[in-house]
Amino acid sequence: MRLKIEHTTLYDFSQPVAHGLQRLRLTPKSTHGQHVLDWRMDLSGARLETEYDDHNHNRTTLVSVDAGVSRVEVRCTGTVATADNHGVLGPHTGLMPMWAFLAQSPLTRPGPRVRAIAARLTEGRDSPLAMLHQLSALVLEQVAYAPGETQVHTSGEEAAALGLGVCQDHAHIFIGAARSLGVPARYVSGYLMMDDRIEQEAGHAWAEAWLKDLGWVGFDISNGISPDERYVRVATGRDYREAAPVTGISWGAGDSVLQVRLAVEQQTAEQ
């Protein structure tokens, strides 16, 4: 499937910025199951400082906010060819040691509420794939999808205690629980084309777990499925902090308001 993506991130600052930096992980790579046909990033109110691959092999862009601006716009457009591998990505690549995906972070570390969810599992470690699918379903059952109830800094445990959350929270709970069960897991940020619309709500997030036989396997907890050809992986990391599309720091900027406009549509005609 060919997906045409148009993703605009807007920052509005209440006061003009003296100096600011933003670390962007907004460039998908051609990896298992996806091939980037074209991609470009256009900046307004900001300029490119440097680009590199980070420790998770994400294409990372550092931009600085121009002094005096009160609006920054980052516009990504491109086309990605995808295939349906039933969420299976295969063997681990890169130099990050597997144990790094077993270590908990402040965002994933389970407390009593996440442990309680894991305790409801009936599937055992002898059938890990079934266990993880069940875990995914349990997380969604216990933590209803509810936009606006949590923030980017909310931990999995906090969202589980609230019983509400978005895809980021679902992923953190799943990752924390999987790791506590001895299964390496990581966070994925990317795009999902919802079938019934072109304008999507926001960037999407899901989780991947590593199994001995299959390698990395994706789990979209919020939608209760494994990613298929409607998904584009953009960045991965041990938690949201490492895979976040935008991480920023600014001085003299007052409050900032972030808006995201995202359109993902299937390109039918071959061009």
Added chain:
Amino acid sequence: MTHSPSSFDEMLEPDGSVRPAYAGYREWYDAQDPAALRRKGSEAEGFFRKTGITFNVYGDDAGEERLIPFDMVPRIVTAREWRRLSRGIEQRVRALNAFLHDIYHRQEIVRAGRVPQRLIAENAAFLPEMVGMVPPGGVFTHIVGIDLVRTGPDEFMVLEDNARTPSGVSYMLENRETMMAMFPELFTRVNVRPVQDYPRRLAKSLAACAPAMAGERPVVAVLTPGIYNSAYFEHAFLADQMGAELVEGSDLRVVDGRVAMRTTRGYEAIDVLYRRVDDEFLDPLTFNPASVLGVPGIMDVYRAGGITIANAPGTGIADDKAIYSFMPEIVEFYTGEKPILSNVPTWRCSEADSLGFVLDNLADLVVKEVHGSGGYGMLIGPTSSKKEIAAFAAKLRARPENYIAQPTLALSTVPILTKAGLAPRHVDLRPFVLVSPNGIDITPGGLTRVALKQGSLVVNSSQGGGTKDRGCWRIDARRSHMLGRTANGVFWMARYLERAENTARLLDAGFRMAMTRDYLTSEAEWRSLIETVGMTHAYEAAHSSYTGVQVWNFMLRDKANPGNVLAMIEAARTNARAVRTALTREVWEAVNESWMLLKEAMARPVREASLGEVLSTVRRQMTLVRGAMEGSMLRNEIHNFTRLGTFIERGDSTARILDVKYYVLLPSLAWVGSSLDNVQWESVLRSVAGERSYRWLNAGSMDARGIADFLLLDQRFPRSLAFCIDKLRSNLRGLAHEYGHETSAHEKLRALGTRFHEATIESVFEGGLHEFIQEYIACNRRVALAIEQDYRFYA
């Protein structure tokens, strides 16, 4: 001289004869007068204090500085001993770098089962952000300190590796400097290899590690957390000696994909950053978001290959004591050779057998935390009580993997000078090792630390022998432009010094005036003094009347007055410390000594009998600082900014003194020739140190017009407004010449200059003396602000 029989003494054989290494020294020592030696010892201490070779202690009051104890007996290592040590150190350092590279790449050593994965995975010093990173030049740990202990003639062992941030090298260098200054004849007798070129070698070694994009002469900078850091002296010392810029986080930002420092001419890229800021605080965008000591985005620039960070982030993992216990395996794995230097035998408490042994023998062992450093959280069995041992055993059982244990070693002793003559003390030795793509360079010497509590820090010397010349250094570091913060620092140092002096002169004049008055009018004099310095509100909040002793103490040392003279001197010294690398040693020592003297002189409230002496000490010290500047500083931008600070402040001060007293100069109000006026006028002149000059120029005749003309418009008098403007003009011209262009400060000063050029004393009185002074004060301030902005003092 006695020594404990169990330890190897580096000077004396068991039979009391002198070992060959120390023969030359001992011969010299025996010929010295013991009293003279002791006197030199206290001289050295005074010298260290004046130079500012101090360290701060964590947990003490911020800014409290302490001296490093210094001993005058050198540590002597023979050339033969040193050769073997060097080979061992080089091998170990090569292995450490290979290990660090491996740990952040394929972790072959873990895959091979030689080092347990757990030690890496559970180590907080492991930084995932470094995975896959190849630092420029392939070097992870650019500066390594290997701590060695000795237990016999040929038995050297490694006690600890310092791959993260080995410190102390400046003490080694300063101690050597001090020894050479005090005992030059000793160095002609004992043939000692020099360590003094360490900073130059460090600069070259760092420059050789610059990223590919750097020019032929890379820019090296030292990143310090600032003047309150315990090792600030060392940071400033090394930057100064290397000719590198000493930068703080606030000087740096990412510009055009590089890490750049704010100089007076704009942002300038840094190629190699020798950082003395911990990993955690290095980049708030990556690590601790609350850090203000680092540079946001530096890790991005680093991963993109735009800067060399020395040492690389994440090298601390090699300092872990559990990793240390695997160093023999690590050396063998990466070099394929048997380790030349052995470890101190170490039991890993994570292993059940070892734990059992350690628990059974706690009274004889030293137990250390694996991540600990600085001697915290450890147990020294032989000197601990049963209760302490029991308590430690409980901690050990709860978290065995957190500890290693070592035998209590009979460390070698070397002599130190005590009241009773030479006495042996246990020591270790930390040589400093530089790593670059050009090779491994070991400083022939090191830091000797004395292990006893009352012990001292002495410098080691090594003797004779051929230098192993590495000879492939070609790359030199390049001097960068002056930091905006540095310009700010010298500018304000000068302003505070000037302000302190002016306040002292003002007080002196007030004091003389008050002595000639009755109680009531003298109270008015004292009040006008407080008014001149603009502190009426603060004074009246603290005191209900104006008496001399209250006023002068308020102006000299009262904490209720943030602008007191002592605070000004301290502020000048703080600025001088922060820009230490921009000052000559003479200037820094003059400022530091002024602060020490005046702090002492004003430790208690100043009584009337000692006021004159205190005030003249202030004047004398400030004259000394000026002399040091005049005689030792290059006539470059640093000098220009210093002078600009002086004359902005001086002009402001003269103008304020005149403004408070302007009515006594108005001709219409003057009782010409009355004794009261004469006293008033003389007081005004005295407060700007102008009474003699004025008399000399005017042959003793005094009148209001003449005095006003003298203080405002006479270009010959160094405290007149016209003189200050003239100096500002020549120093700003100097900057324009050096920078190749003028700024808005030049424009603003030109406007002020024109106003003065056209003024005559008649036109001043016509337009109003008060108005004229007020206008000057405002213009002078605008010039100062323009200088701060144009030359990027703050942003």
